[in-house]
Amino acid sequence: MIRFEDVSVTYDGAAEPALVGVDFEVPEGELVLLVGPSGTGKSTLLNTVSGLVPHFTGGTLRGRVTVAGRDTRTHKPRELADVVGTVGQDPLSHFVTDTVEDELAYGMESLGLAPAVMRRRVEETLDLLGLSDLRDRSLATLSGGQRQRVAIGSVLTPHPQVLVLDEPTSALDPAAAEEVLAVLQRLVHDLGTTVLMAEHRLERVIQYADRVAVLPAPGEAPLLGAPAEMMAVSPVCPPVVELGRLAGWSPLPLTVRDARRRAAGLRERLTGPAPRAAGPAAEAAHGPKTNGTPPPARPRGPRWFPGRRKVTAEPAPGSGHAAEVRALTVRRAHTEALHEVGLTLTAGETVALMGRNGAGKSTLLNTLVGLVEPTAGTVRVGGLVPHRTPPRDLVRHVGLVPQEPRDLLYADTVAAECAAADRDAQAAPGSCRALLSRLLPGVPDDTHPRDLSEGQRLTLALAVVLAARPPLLLLDEPTRGLDYAAKGRLVTLLRGLAADGHAIVLATHDVELAAELADRVILLAEGEVIADGPTAEVVVSSPSFAPQVTKILAPHPWLTVTQVREALA
Amino acid sequence: MHPGAWWLWSLALGTAATRTGNPLLLALLIAASAYVVSTCRPRTPDARSYTAFLRLALAVLLIRLVFAVALGSPVPGTHTLVTLPEVPLPHWAQGIRLGGAVTAESLLFALYDGLRLAALLICVGAANSLAHPARLLKSLPGALYEAGVAVVVALTFAPHLIADVRRLRAARRLRGRPDSGVRGLLQVGLPVLEGALERSVALAAAMDARGYGRTAEVPAPVRRTTTALTLGGLLGVCAGTYGLLTAEAGTYGLPLLLAGVTASLAGLRLGGRRSPRTRYRPDRWDARAWLVTASGAVPAALLTLAAATDPAALAPAVVPLTAPTLPLWPAAAVLVAVLPAFVAPTPKEPS
Numbered sequence: 001m002i003r004f005e006d007v008s009v010t011y012d013g014a015a016e017p018a019l020v021g022v023d024f025e026v027p028e029g030e031l032v033l034l035v036g037p038s039g040t041g042k043s044t045l046l047n048t049v050s051g052l053v054p055h056f057t058g059g060t061l062r063g064r065v066t067v068a069g070r071d072t073r074t075h076k077p078r079e080l081a082d083v084v085g086t087v088g089q090d091p092l093s094h095f096v097t098d099t100v101e102d103e104l105a106y107g108m109e110s111l112g113l114a115p116a117v118m119r120r121r122v123e124e125t126l127d128l129l130g131l132s133d134l135r136d137r138s139l140a141t142l143s144g145g146q147r148q149r150v151a152i153g154s155v156l157t158p159h160p161q162v163l164v165l166d167e168p169t170s171a172l173d174p175a176a177a178e179e180v181l182a183v184l185q186r187l188v189h190d191l192g193t194t195v196l197m198a199e200h201r202l203e204r205v206i207q208y209a210d211r212v213a214v215l216p217a218p219g220e221a222p223l224l225g226a227p228a229e230m231m232a233v234s235p236v237c238p239p240v241v242e243l244g245r246l247a248g249w250s251p252l253p254l255t256v257r258d259a260r261r262r263a264a265g266l267r268e269r270l271t272g273p274a275p276r277a278a279g280p281a282a283e284a285a286h287g288p289k290t291n292g293t294p295p296p297a298r299p300r301g302p303r304w305f306p307g308r309r310k311v312t313a314e315p316a317p318g319s320g321h322a323a324e325v326r327a328l329t330v331r332r333a334h335t336e337a338l339h340e341v342g343l344t345l346t347a348g349e350t351v352a353l354m355g356r357n358g359a360g361k362s363t364l365l366n367t368l369v370g371l372v373e374p375t376a377g378t379v380r381v382g383g384l385v386p387h388r389t390p391p392r393d394l395v396r397h398v399g400l401v402p403q404e405p406r407d408l409l410y411a412d413t414v415a416a417e418c419a420a421a422d423r424d425a426q427a428a429p430g431s432c433r434a435l436l437s438r439l440l441p442g443v444p445d446d447t448h449p450r451d452l453s454e455g456q457r458l459t460l461a462l463a464v465v466l467a468a469r470p471p472l473l474l475l476d477e478p479t480r481g482l483d484y485a486a487k488g489r490l491v492t493l494l495r496g497l498a499a500d501g502h503a504i505v506l507a508t509h510d511v512e513l514a515a516e517l518a519d520r521v522i523l524l525a526e527g528e529v530i531a532d533g534p535t536a537e538v539v540v541s542s543p544s545f546a547p548q549v550t551k552i553l554a555p556h557p558w559l560t561v562t563q564v565r566e567a568l569a
Numbered sequence: 570m571h572p573g574a575w576w577l578w579s580l581a582l583g584t585a586a587t588r589t590g591n592p593l594l595l596a597l598l599i600a601a602s603a604y605v606v607s608t609c610r611p612r613t614p615d616a617r618s619y620t621a622f623l624r625l626a627l628a629v630l631l632i633r634l635v636f637a638v639a640l641g642s643p644v645p646g647t648h649t650l651v652t653l654p655e656v657p658l659p660h661w662a663q664g665i666r667l668g669g670a671v672t673a674e675s676l677l678f679a680l681y682d683g684l685r686l687a688a689l690l691i692c693v694g695a696a697n698s699l700a701h702p703a704r705l706l707k708s709l710p711g712a713l714y715e716a717g718v719a720v721v722v723a724l725t726f727a728p729h730l731i732a733d734v735r736r737l738r739a740a741r742r743l744r745g746r747p748d749s750g751v752r753g754l755l756q757v758g759l760p761v762l763e764g765a766l767e768r769s770v771a772l773a774a775a776m777d778a779r780g781y782g783r784t785a786e787v788p789a790p791v792r793r794t795t796t797a798l799t800l801g802g803l804l805g806v807c808a809g810t811y812g813l814l815t816a817e818a819g820t821y822g823l824p825l826l827l828a829g830v831t832a833s834l835a836g837l838r839l840g841g842r843r844s845p846r847t848r849y850r851p852d853r854w855d856a857r858a859w860l861v862t863a864s865g866a867v868p869a870a871l872l873t874l875a876a877a878t879d880p881a882a883l884a885p886a887v888v889p890l891t892a893p894t895l896p897l898w899p900a901a902a903v904l905v906a907v908l909p910a911f912v913a914p915t916p917k918e919p920s
Contacts, residue, residue: 050778051778052774052777052778055777056773056774056777057774076777077774077777077778078777078778078779078780078781078782078783079783080778081778081779081780081783082780084778086775086778088771088774088775090771093768093771093772093775094771094772094775095772095775096718096721096722096772096775096776096779096781097721098703098721102849105849105850106779107779107780108847108849109846109847109848109849110779110780110781110783110846111780111783111845112783112785112845112846112847113847114847115847115848115849115850115851118847118849118850119849119850122849136613138613140728154779155779158780366739369742369743370742371739371742371743390747391741391742391743391744391745391746391747392745392746392747394742394745395743395744395745399743400743402740402743404736406760407736407737407740407760408740408743408744409760410756410757410759410760420744421744424744424745424746425745450763464744465743468745
């Protein structure tokens with residue numbers, strides 16, 4: 001269906017080709033997963049299929065790409081629109097019209113299908129993707145998962161034979177990701193659609209792939225093979241595979257179910273010193289110690305707030321907490337974004353804030369930095385009321401790295417950005433740059449922040465925020481778009497900061513990150529705290545928030561491969 | 570319901586409003602259109618623009634009154650309400666007066682005049698909220714479709730831009746800089762434009778990949794005929810308009826204009842063959858659309874007629890000061906405009 005014949009792509013002005021030696025074929029009805037670290041040309045490879053490379057982006061394409069017998073050199077993207085459907089990383093930038101139904105019909109209108117056919121297919125697609133309740137809704141009002149499903153639906157209606165997806169689940173919470181993946185599987189199984197997909201979150205998608213293409217490093221030819229074989233050599237792999245490698249299982253398991261069936265022996269070997277003592281204690285006993293400092297004292301045992309019970313027995317204010325939130329309610333345009341939320345953050349503690357898209361995680365973080373004014377209740381950060389404190393003073397108490405780190409960056413070089421950060425934070429000149437070099441060596445001074453990779457940009461934003469040395473650090477979805485290596489670096493870095501006494505709050509969908517990093521997990525649903533306690537206790541009991549290692553080794557409460565490795569050593 | 574019908578209805582009501590200065594008739598007209606809007610407007614965020622238009626109309630009315638008070642009015646009046654101190658102006662500003670006596674007559678005249686303008690604005694607002702202008706674009710002929718999409722994209726662009734500005738100003742606060750003031754706005758300007766440009770490029774890529782701009786093969790004679798018809802038609806329209814506007818041309822103006830319009834329309838229709846596009850659920854012009862259009866046209870026609878036959882009732886005098894009366898059959902004509910509230914389909918509740 002898709003044929004790559006010795007394809008290489010060089011962008012204008014680039015010294016090295018972005019992609020070399022791609023030579024394989026994707027047969028009809030197969031789901032091929034494209035994996036590899038960032039910057040190895042995954043998006044470029046995807047865009048050659050739809051013809052956007054080189055017709056839209058420019059650059060030179062050598063070799064030949066044929067899709068359903070059409071050569072992309074002679075066919076423009078619009079002439080391939082009836083055989084290839086492409087969904088990019090950001091569904092919002094994909095939308096042309098403003099309501100769900102019109103968006104689904106748009107592609108068919110361009111292709112000139114008969115009105116009766118269009119009507120039938122729109123109805124079918126609404127049902128297939130579970131969107132029929134949303135048909136009249138404005139696209140701007142949809143949640144992340146709904147947007148992604150509409151974007152997929154909008155390219156499905158012309159019945160393309162090939163579907164090309166760039167990171168379809170990265171921005172989604174675990175449940176919404178499941179929804180999208182279930183749809184993809186249905187397409188592949190029932191309609192015989194060929195799917196080519198790139199994704200960083202392998203733990204979510206690897207089990208659906210028929211074959212995997214690995215782009216090992218920039219400038220290297222991709223390797224193609226069965227998922228289990230490829231995972232043995234891939235530089236990036238999900239926890240289930242890592243555990244399989246650790247235990248020496250062959251072939252490697254790809255799903256939790258496979259792994260569980262083999263894990264009986266491993267479970268027995270691990271019965272000894274189980275990390276039952278909960279979160280940080282377990283980290284202390286088994287987790288990697290980045291700088292040898294003892295973990296912070298456990299704040300409290302697990303607390304559960306079923307229903308609407310209010311927070312009781314909070315410690316007195318001003319008792320040295322990094323932040324304190326009591327009975328916080330935030331109402332926005334008739335909807336309650338947060339309802340009677342109460343929590344205390346202690347220095348040196350790492351907290352993961354989890355929950356669906358739209359559960360109120362970002363609102364809570366924004367309230368802590370004073371971007372949102374509470375409707376009721378109190379918020380104190382280092383003894384200050386955030387929304388009444390001038391920004392200049394507040395930055396020295398709390399810092400937030402927003403979902404899109406680029407929002408924080410205004411200057412046109414890294415050096416200028418660091419200098420501006422020093423001025424803003426009234427820190428000694430050069431301190432932000434020193435911090436950046438410590439966090440991530442090798443970021444050149446004269447690069448434009450826009451040209452940095454996703455991980456580098458996040459680190460720069462982090463350095464900018466840390467220049468003011470805030471005792472409380474908040475991160476909103478830090479791992480979106482990061483590959484495993486960049487994520488690993490982030491984990492080490494944040495552990496170091498926590499050991500230095502920073503209190504850290506991460507709002508994240510990434511259960512593996514939470515398992516790796518957090519002492520405590522707070523689950524939000526519909527603006528209410530539904531669980532608050534040590535990571536091990538909260539995530540183990542939740543099927544959608546449990547990390548893969550926990551699912552495999554249940555009932556033992558192991559969270560990460562690192563823990564298991566240390567225990568076996 | 571065809572959006573064109575709503576626009577015709579509203580514009581016809583607007584025309585009716587310009588025909589009369591009678592505050593009772595104008596109030597009746599505003600009430601009629603407001604009633605239709607409240608029963609028929611779709612439950613979408615765009616439909617809320619009606620309130621904005623109401624506010625704008627009120628502002629226009631107030632500004633008109635303030636001007637009448639501050640700058641005086643040519644209306645001679647005897648009932649002085651207050652006398653403001655008059656600012657002496659140099660001789661070259663003769664004819665302009667600042668302050669001075671404010672008479673009941675001049676205020677009332679300004680009120681009637683402002684009310685007429687406000688009614689016109691409210692009618693446009695009604696059209697906007699009953700049928701979003703973007704929906705009108707769906708009914709454009711195929712040849713103009715690509716221009717229509719550009720307008721739609723531009724229309725959705727503005728809200729995105731505002732959201733970007735808000736987000737980036739919030740981000741300034743995170744950097745420890747004040748998030749208000751003009752300087753803050755200027756500093757986020759460049760990143761906002763950069764972001765907007767990137768989004769436009771991404772959208773263009775997505776549209777290209779989804780088949781925007783596909784063309785069908787058209788035989789050369791058809792192509793040539795299209796060009797000839799369009800160019801000839803436009804020339805005809807220009808010459809015809811000129812003929813209509815110059816007094817001495819007399820007879821050739823109107824026929825030439827009509828021929829030009831016909832030729833242009835035929836050209837557009839033929840030009841549509843180049844684009845293989847089809848339409849998903851096009852809005853149909855049905856009996857209801859005819860009824861709605863007629864219910865707007867009737868008041869417009871009758872009020873124009875009334876303005877010719879009975880000018881006194883439609884433009885009540887302010888000198889001498891009299892209470893306006895409601896002329897019976899023009900009022901009945903205005904009430905016809907409420908008809909859409911009963912014939913138009915009721916909007917669906919949002920899911």
